[in-house]
Amino acid sequence: DQQVKQNSPSLSVQEGRISILNCDYTNSMFDYFLWYKKYPAEGPTFLISISSIKDKNEDGRFTVFLNKSAKHLSLHIVPSQPGDSAVYFCAASGGSNDYKLSFGAGTTVTVRA
Amino acid sequence: ETGVTQTPRHLVMGMTNKKSLKCEQHLGHNAMYWYKQSAKKPLELMFVYSLEERVENNSVPSRFSPECPNSSHLFLHLHTLQPEDSALYLCASSQNLAGGSYEQYFGPGTRLTVT
Numbered sequence: 142d143q144q145v146k147q148n149s150p151s152l153s154v155q156e157g158r159i160s161i162l163n164c165d166y167t168n169s170m171f172d173y174f175l176w177y178k179k180y181p182a183e184g185p186t187f188l189i190s191i192s193s194i195k196d197k198n199e200d201g202r203f204t205v206f207l208n209k210s211a212k213h214l215s216l217h218i219v220p221s222q223p224g225d226s227a228v229y230f231c232a233a234s235g236g237s238n239d240y241k242l243s244f245g246a247g248t249t250v251t252v253r254a
Numbered sequence: 255e256t257g258v259t260q261t262p263r264h265l266v267m268g269m270t271n272k273k274s275l276k277c278e279q280h281l282g283h284n285a286m287y288w289y290k291q292s293a294k295k296p297l298e299l300m301f302v303y304s305l306e307e308r309v310e311n312n313s314v315p316s317r318f319s320p321e322c323p324n325s326s327h328l329f330l331h332l333h334t335l336q337p338e339d340s341a342l343y344l345c346a347s348s349q350n351l352a353g354g355s356y357e358q359y360f361g362p363g364t365r366l367t368v369t
Binding site for chain 2: 177
């Protein structure tokens with residue numbers, strides 16, 4: 142049973158424009174959410190996270206929004222750059238004693254020059 | 255070496271072979287993880303170790319056998335695998351198992367093909 146879903150397997154965006162990646166979850170116990178970025182032949186690297194006590198977290202060009210009532214989060218990348226072309230994974234965990242991360246299947250972002 | 259390293263990066267093995275995957279973390283972390291990523295599927299947690307003690311075996315078949323001799327090294331021993339076990343196997347580590355940071359640091363993975 143997949144508890145974290147990324148329904149868009151791919152996204153193509155022009156350089157300089159905004160990339161919006163979406164993620165939905167089903168487990169209401171999740172209270173911490175992370176985005177990871179993965180380049181080919183490399184492991185995923187942590188990008189940005191958000192706790193359920195917040196609805197927005199910003200780090201440079203990356204902003205994550207959380208809508209708990211809708212069990213939905215999104216990652217905005219503004220402006221998109223060619224180096225942002227990668228696979229982005231959404232992940233979630235629940236409770237301070239929950240070390241398990243539930244991952245989505247990923248969204249492949251391609252930034253066109 | 256820095257971060258999390260994995261060897262080999264690619265492995266092709268027959269169903270009757272025995273092989274091992276190696277992971278080493280250079281971050282001073284106390285927890286280590288094995289994940290499996292099949293094509294177009296989410297990462298699946300396989301095993302979790304904290305301070306060299308296994309704390310999670312996520313219903314993984316016995317043909318996969320983990321070993322954690324110390325907090326820096328993690329192995330995954332493979333024997334009599336099936337073609338459906340072909341996948342990318344990722345190792346990760348984190349400072350501690352629970353509480354505080356949830357950030358896990360991943361290695362580059364081993365691409366395994368079972369023929």
